[in-house]
Structure formats: C-alpha cells, structure tokens
Amino acid sequence: MLNETRLGNRIRRLRTGNRDTQARLAGRLGISASYLNLIENDRRPLTPALLGRLAEAYGIDEQIFLADAPARLRADLASIVEDPLYPGPRLGERALTELAATLPEAGRALLALFRAYLATRREAAGLGERLAGDPFLAEARHRLLTRLTSIRSYSEILRDNIDLAVDRRERFADVLVDESEQLTDLVGEVFDFLGADGAIGVGAQESPNESPAALIADLVRTHNNHYPDLEDAAEALRATLAAPSSGLYGALLEALQRDHNVALEAEAGPTTEALPRESRTFQAARRLAMLSCGPAIDRCLAGSGDLPSAASALYRQVLGSYVAAAVVMPYGPFRQAAADLRHDLALLQHHFDTSFEQVCHRLTTLQRPGAEGVPFHFLRLDIAGNVSKSFSASGLHIPRHGGLCPRWNAHLAFMTPERIDIQVAQLPDGTRYLFVAKAMSRAAAGQGAPRSYYAVAIGCDISFAPHLVYADNLVTDRPAHDVPVGLNCRQCPRRDCAQRAGPPPFVVGT
Amino acid sequence: MTQRVLVVEDEPNILDSLSFLMKQAGFDVRLARDGDAALRMVESAAPDLVLLDIMLPRRDGFDVCRTIRANPEWKDVRIVMLTAKGRKPDRRKGMQLGADDYITKPFSNREIVERVQRALDGGGPPAG
Known part of the structure; x- marks a missing residue:
C-alpha cells in the first residue's frame, strides 16, 4: 500500500510550510537532496522508515499520511460519483485519479461534503418519521389522553352533581389533583425526550461524519475537561525543570536540550520569533510535553476507543496542550493563586507569565474532585x-x-x-x-x-x-x-x- | 327491566368514573379490567352492552369485540368502543369488527351516556 502512495505534493507543502529547504530536510532524513526531490515529484516511494523520520522531524502524526492514501481516496471518490444521489458533473477515471493524487485535500473535502449531505438528508427524512412513529411518543400520547380523559370526566362529574356526598366529592377531587400531577410529570418527560438528549439529539449522535473537532470537543466534555493522569505527568515534568532563573521559558529550553537534544531556538524560524514571549513559552512547554509525557498522553488516547486518524491526531495535540498548560500553570499553585487574586485574570496572566486565553482556559480545568475551582x-x-x-x-x-x-x-x-x-x-x-x-x-x-x-x-x-x-x-x-x-x-x-x-x-x- | 352494562377499562380512575356515570344513568353495572375478564363477564353476566376500551392487558379490545361477534349467542350484545382520540384506523377497524359505536377519549360525560343509550335503543352511531 505504502509503495503506491504518491505523497510528493504533500511532503513538499509540509516542508515549505515549515520554511525548510530540500537540502536541510534531506539532511535530517538522512538522504540526499536529489533523492528527496525525486520523492517530492512522486518518482520514488516514501518508505515506512522515511515516513517515520519525516513525521518526527515535523512533529506530526504519521497516521495523517497513512489514513487516506490516494489509492483509497480515489476509491472513495469513485463511490461518490457513482452514487445515484450525486448530482454531477460526471468525473471520469482520469479526473478522479488526478484529483486524489494532486489535490487530496480537495478530494477529502468533496468526500466530507458529500457524506455530510447524505447524513443531513437521512436526518431530515428520518426526523419527521421518527417523531410520528416513535414508540415513546406514541405511548406518551396515549398516556396523556388517558390522564386528560380522567380529568375531564371527573371535572364534569363534580360540575354536574352538586349534591354529591362529601366523602365522594373529596375522593373525586383527589383523583383530579393526582391526575394533574401525573400530567405534569408526563409533560416533563416529553420535553426531555424532545430536547438535547432525545429524538433530535439521537440524530446528531448517530451521524458518523462529525468533524474531528466536534468529536474531540465531545471527548473533552466527557472528561469534564479534567485529566488527572495528565495533571500528574505535568507535575512530575515540572519538578524536573531547573529553578527558572531565566524564567520558565529558559527552563523549558534547557530541559528540551538536556532531555531530548532539541535546540528549539535554533529550529525557530522568523514566524516563531515574532510570537509574544508567553506564546513561545507555551509552544516550548507543549513540545516538551509531547516528548516527555508521551506515555501518559498515549494512555489517554487509548482510553478513548477507536478514533478516526484525523481526530486522533487532533486529540493528541489537545492533550499535549493540556499538559503544557498544566506545566505552565501547575494545578495547586494556580488554583490557590486564582482564589487569592479573586480570579483577576490580568494578575494571573502576569503571575504565570501566560496569555489571557490560556488563563481562562486553565480555569475551566480546575475540576479535581475535592479541590475544584x-x-x-x-x-x-x-x-x-x-x-x-x-x-x-x-x-x-x-x-x-x-x-x-x-x-x-x-x-x-x-x-x-x-x-x-x-x-x-x-x-x-x-x-x-x-x-x-x-x-x-x-x-x-x-x-x-x-x-x-x-x-x-x-x-x-x-x-x-x-x-x-x-x-x-x-x-x-x-x-x-x-x-x-x-x-x-x-x-x-x-x-x-x-x-x-x-x-x-x-x-x-x- | 334494568339494562346491564359491562365496563371494560384498565385505567382504575377512568373505570371508576365510567362506573359512576353508568350507575347514575340507571344501568346495572359490571366491571372488568382486562380482555380475558371481559369475556368471562360476557359469559356469566350477559350484559346488554359492553363499553370496551381498546388498549387492554392480555387481550385487546379488538380481540374481545371479534370474539363476541363470532358467537351467535351474543349477537344481541351491543358494543361501544373507547379509544384515544384521533386514531382513525382504530375506528374503521372497530366498526368493521362489528362494534355499534365508537367513542374517543377524552369524552364528555353527557356524550358517553347518550351514545350508550342510543346503542341500546338500537340506533347506530349518530350521523356525521
């Protein structure tokens, strides 16, 4: 499979995106610049070993490259244009092959759009049907009418029979109160059903084509935006940092050099250098987190079941950022400072040398049981x-x-x-x-x-x-x-x- | 001679109110809370009319109606069916199975007494 992949364009774009030259990247991959040139022109295959080194060089997940190799993308695209619901124009063999090989992003976009279109069609068609034929609603309707029947009948009895014996009148009135209460409960049930978790929500959850970002947002929600294992890993990592005489940024650079032989400053291009200091600190913390806390991050990933590769790569980034935030703003001290400073965001920003957004985001992660913020x-x-x-x-x-x-x-x-x-x-x-x-x-x-x-x-x-x-x-x-x-x-x-x-x-x- | 009405309904409050209404209208009232009991009561109490809910435990109202109509001995028993409002297929099905009238819940007390009376007098369902 890998031998047939034509990744040249994507590799070139990745390289230029990182402002790298062919010679420089080739050096890091351990190949000649001309060989890299051949790979970028799809004239030599990218071997698994090279793929691994490439992924490492740019800190990306190699799954991104494996997930939809052009051959598979081409097959997926072919299945779309053959679908009776595809409105045209017709795309021939050649167009599909070229699209998959040279503009895979466009191909994937087409795929995603068509799938979303199908899902939306299904959902729209299903919604009306689901509401009309839903067994819960059918039953609820029967129960509602039953309660109403009782209420109406007893009300009429009370209205039409002024001379009812007191005990009987009381019993009938009690029935009315009781039935009304049951009616209230029932209305609540019906609206719960129709609400976010019910008939309409089910459709959204069933959708197989949720974007990776939406999928990750759901995962973060199920964790309540708090990851105890990552907090522990961040605390351990923070403990290995030298006393930050030159600030946290200096300590992070030092640890990267010492533990991973990464010279972050040397790698930095003009784009990175233009970043404000707190952003560079955060970037360094994330790089270190990814390198040093891999096992903890992997465990979190493994615990989230089978994710599509794009979502998995994104989740890894999100978890890496989580650890970075926990290194920059350690749980205990940050929670204490937040309480002491009464959540003055500017002061917290200053105290932890970080950005407004990072402080705000970190505040939402203070969910440790027994020590919540x-x-x-x-x-x-x-x-x-x-x-x-x-x-x-x-x-x-x-x-x-x-x-x-x-x-x-x-x-x-x-x-x-x-x-x-x-x-x-x-x-x-x-x-x-x-x-x-x-x-x-x-x-x-x-x-x-x-x-x-x-x-x-x-x-x-x-x-x-x-x-x-x-x-x-x-x-x-x-x-x-x-x-x-x-x-x-x-x-x-x-x-x-x-x-x-x-x-x-x-x-x-x- | 007092006419006898068998009320078949599984919801206790509604059974109770129907019982009150039928007694007040001067009928001799018998009660059943499921389809099997209803058929036993038809056998033993020989009612003139069965006021029959459709959604019943064990044996539904349609089945009770069909069984009554299948027995020539019970050909004079009047049947008025009761069901939740708006289920038109139920109405057609009930009438096809030989019910004399069909009333939707929620009903008005006056209407149900009138319709029961009318069915006993041999008039069919009201026009319209």
Missing part, C-alpha cells in the same frame, strides 16, 4: 461570531449550532478591544450568570499580514460572583437590572427583544 464556562469566538472553542462547567448550555445570543457580552467586547467587559446576564429560565469577556487581535509576522480578531469569555453562575474581582462594582443582587439574554435566537422565547435575528422558536405539535 469555581465552575466556569469558556468560549472563544471570532469577530463573525463563530465559536472555535467552548466548554461549560457553569451550567450554561453553550449551543453548538445556530449561533449565539447577540446580547452576550463576548460580542460586545469587540467594541472595546483589549478591555475587559463585564455583564450580569439572565437567561429566559431565570438562571443568572456573570460573564467576563475580552476581545483581542493578533497578526502573523510581517508587514501587511492580516490581523485576526477574536474574543475570549468566561463566566460562572451568579452565586460565585463574590469570588470574582469583576463583581465588585456591579449590581448583582437585583435581577431586574440583568441583561436579558438567551442561548441563540432560534431557541429564545424573548419575543420583545430588539436584537432578535429571527422569529421565535416554532411550536412543536399540531
């Missing part, structure tokens, strides 16, 4: 409102589809970049949260490089507000002063909201 939710969104990262331990449900409520101050923060925005928000169900958000921008190195704008927000239930320095000058004890928010317009019942993006939710039922 304040339960926070976290989200990161771009200036168009797309959520690129979210986690919630605060009880707030952060919707994964359909956008966010425009009243959340995470959006508002973009109007005052680099400034903390604070909000007491009340959801339609009356739950209240303290939201703390800040918008930032960052640019790639160099003149004319576009800036990226994004906001990071954390929040907690209002009952934890006294633990946050941000609540000090706020009115938190008067719900009438709260900002009325929802989750997103699609799910929000606030008809009178002037910021509505669309009509209120449609009513289920006929």
